[in-house]
Amino acid sequence: MVKVTLKDNSIREVEENSTIGELAAQISRNLAKDAIAAKVNGEVKDLAFKLKEDASVEILTLEDSQSLDVLRHSTAHLMAQAVQNLYPGTKLGIGPSIENGFYYDFDSEHVFTPDDLIAIESEMKKIVKENYPYQRKEVSRSEAIEFFGGLGEKYKVELIEDLPEGVTISMYTQGNFTDLCVGPHVPSTGSLKVFKLLNVAGAYWRGSEKNKMLQRIYGTAFSKQADLDEYLFKLEEAKRRDHRKLGLELDLFSLHEEGPGFPFFHPKGMVLRNQLEDFWRQEHRRRGYHEIKTPIILNRVLWEQSGHWAHYKENMYFTEIDDQDFAVKPMNCPGGMIMYKTKLRSYRDLPLRAGELGLVHRHELSGALHGLLRVRNFTQDDAHIFMLPSQIKDEIIGVIELVDRFYKIFGFEYHVELSTRPEDSMGSDEAWELATNALQEALEEKGLEYKINPGDGAFYGPKIDFHLRDCLGRTWQCGTIQLDFQMPEKFDLTYIGEDGQKHRPVMIHRVIYGSIERFIALLTEHYAGAFPTWLAPVQVRILPISERHHDYAKDVLNRLNELDIRAEMDERREKINYKIREAQTEKIPFALVVGDQEAETDTVAVRRYGQGNSGEKMSVKDFISLVEDEIKSKKRIN
RNA sequence: GCUGGUGUGGCGCAGUGGUAGCGCAAUUGAUUCGUAAUCAAUAGGCCAGGGGUUCAAAUCCCCUCACCAGCUCCA
Structure with missing residues (x-):
């Protein structure tokens, strides 16, 4: 007998090699009927899992959010089965569950169109009715290769060949369909009731x-129809806050065929930009930053020296002036280097924090362009911090805190990633390791959770990235902190130390907003276009009832405008x-x-955006202090 | 860049081989009004661009461009 500790801490004894399904049946008939999977010692397993030793078991039903992954993964298999039924000869790529659903990659002669999704869904429903059990089978590597090789599933064979030594290889079969898979799965296709295929897209194999580019079909699945309906409704809602739509409706910016990826900012969009920049300047001045401005076009020689010519040329624009090659800057750092070198620097001058709102x-x-979120020219709220090696950690922490201060003011939730050395990069392994460790230490000291993003660093150094979500939950890198030992070397930057000798400074590249354009896009979606008062392009609109109130309205208008409202x-x-x-x-x-x-009482009837009240009456003086307080405190309404 | 889709007045859409339409917005006139849409009239489109098929093309075919979703890449 083995002892099983259940969720409520009660202990049950079952025979060795009993399955989870049998355990569920022992507990209650309903549980046996509803069970989808189980967490055994914290790992999700299917109902056919055999209990061989004492364990803690939590049986999952459709009600458990943790069973959603299993459900979706099983639905992916179901979809693949349907696709192979309808389009024989289709080869399988991979088909995992993802954040809001699942996908499966196919290699097929048939080109899937949105109309095909309906046919595939019907086939899926048919298979659900037939209620095939998902049967697990563990096989040796050679058996697996033989099996999938025999079916001509070359992608599966490739996956099997790349599996590490010693792992258990398992296959799941439902009816006429078998897939390579670690599982777990729902007991049978009959458990899958609520799903929808959403779109088709291309995706490169691995x-x-x-x-080769395969065809990927995305879909989603839920345990209840109401959940699916809610999800689809939320998707529609999200589209309403899309910055491209709101940007047009609110007259913030526009994009044109004449300049793909080169946005035009309209007067109202400029107010937003200027507010963000004013705030930025104020915060940076307080933290000892100086502001500089460096040229947009600089000589080829500079870009060769910086390494951009060798590592970043693909992304750059070029021009020629007086028979010499020039490049339009893709980054602000080389300009910053030149600025540093205009003077002899002492250790007493460091850290030197040079900020630049630079257009790159x-x-x-x-195919990567996307509204204001991905453009071909944008303004980075850049800064380069030149420092002594001993100042590295404190400076990084200072920037982390600054990012946090900014994002909190806007009410953004963010997540952090640490990006390490990419393939195409310069510098020694030692320097990279030193830099990566410094970033990591700063993160640990701040107690920030972070994810490692291997190979995604800049060509000159590793970076800490701060990511924000757009209306559809896609994440975009905004703030970044990059530690760089290479540029100071390339440009032979020095400072005079306490010992009177020349030493090499270290430098940080960092942005807070990331790009003003991207940040405005995310802000627009975050606030659904209803900007807090301090950012709103128009803060107050005065609505006279009739023409005879125009004089009074104009008087109020003047009083507000004089106060820069x-x-x-x-x-x-x-x-x-x-x-x-x-x-x-x-x-x-405010309306x-x-x-x-x-007019008789020197008051105004205040109607706040989004509040359907009939307007609170207050004196002009009180209204002014209300607005001024909101502006000053950067108050958020939503 | 790749895969698939889309492209019709400022915006949202209809129009599948036979003279380009609707709603909103705009303009003009009338209406002077108390918390989410006053009435009427007018104007506005080489149907993304180019080439082809046809007596005839928004509609069929080819090329290009832009946009959308995803992949890749990235602030």
Whole structure:
């Protein structure tokens, strides 16, 4: 007998080699019916898993969020079965569950169209009705290769060949379909009721552009229809906050065929930019940063010296001036190097923090462009910190804290990644290790959780990346801190030490917003276009009831404008309802209705964006202090 | 860059071989109005661009460009 500790800490004895399914049946008939999988000593297993020794077991039903992964993974198999039924000869790639669903990669002569998804779904439903059990079988490497080789599943064979020595190789079979898979799976296809195929896309085999592109079908699955409906509704909602849509509606920016990836900022978008930049300057001045500006076009010689010519040429734009080669800057650092070298520096000058709102141009692949989130020219809120080796940790921590301060003000949740040495890079292994360790130590000291992103560093150094999510949950790198021992070497940067000798400084490249354009896109989606007062392009709109209130309205307008409150007045001969509606659609934080009552008492009727009240009356003076408080405190409404 | 899809007035859409349409926005006139849409009239499109098939092309074919989703790449 083996002892099983259940979720409620009760202990049950079952015969050795009993399956989880049998255990569930012993506990209750309902549990046996609803069970999908189980967590055995913390690992998710299927119901056919045999209990060989004492263990803690938590039986999972469709109600458990942890069974969702199993459900989705099984649905991926179901979809693959349906695809192979309908399109014989289709070869299988991989088919995992992912954050909001699953996908499967196929290599097929047939080109899948959105219409095919409907047919595949029907076939899936048919298989569900037939209720095939998912049967696990453990096999040797040679058996597995023989089996999948016999089916012509060359991608599966490749996967098996690359499996490390000594791992258990398992296959799962449901009906006429068998897949290489570690599992676990639901008991049978009949457990899969709620799913939907979403879209088709290309994806390189094993994620490398050197390999063949397979066809990937994305889908999702839930335990309840209501959950799927809610998910689909949320997707629709998310599209409503898409910055490309809101950017157009709110007249913030535009993109044109004449300049793909080169955004045009409209007056209202410029207000946002300028607010972000003003705030940035203020915060940086307080932290001992100086601001500089370096040229956009610089001589080829400089880019050869910096290593960009050798490592970054693919992404750069070039031009010729007086028969000499020049490049448009893709990064601000070489300019910063030249600036550093304009003077002899003492150790007493370090750390030297030089900030630059620098416009950079990068040739991004056409297919990668995406609204303001991925463009070909953007402004980095850059800074280069030149320092003594002994100052590294404190400076990194200072930047981490600054990023945190900024993102908290906007109400952003973020996650952190540590990107290590890429293949195409320069410098010694020792320098890279030193730099990577320094970043890691700073992260540990701040107690930040982070994920390691191997090979994703800059060509001159490793980096800490700060990622934010867009409306659809895709993450975008914004802030980054890069530690660099290479550039100071390449440019022969020095400082005079206490000993009167020349020494090599270390430097940090860092951005907080990342790119102003990208940050504005994420802010727009984050606030769904309803910017907090301090950022709102128009903070207040005054709505006179009729023409005879224009004088008073204008008086209020002047008083607001004199205090640098961004206010305007709706002078059109429209009904008040109409004016209110427009102020709301434009997501203006405050609409002030003024009529006879207000004009007589020097008050305004304040209607806040999104609050359908009839407007609180307050004196102009009180309203001004309300707005000024919100601006000063950068108050967030949502 | 790759795979698939899309491209029709400013925006959202209809129009599958026979004279380009709707709603919103815009403009003009009237309406002077108390918390989310006043009424009427007018104007606006070489149907992304180029080439081809046809008596005839928004519609069929080819090429190019842009956009969307994903892959790759990245702030």
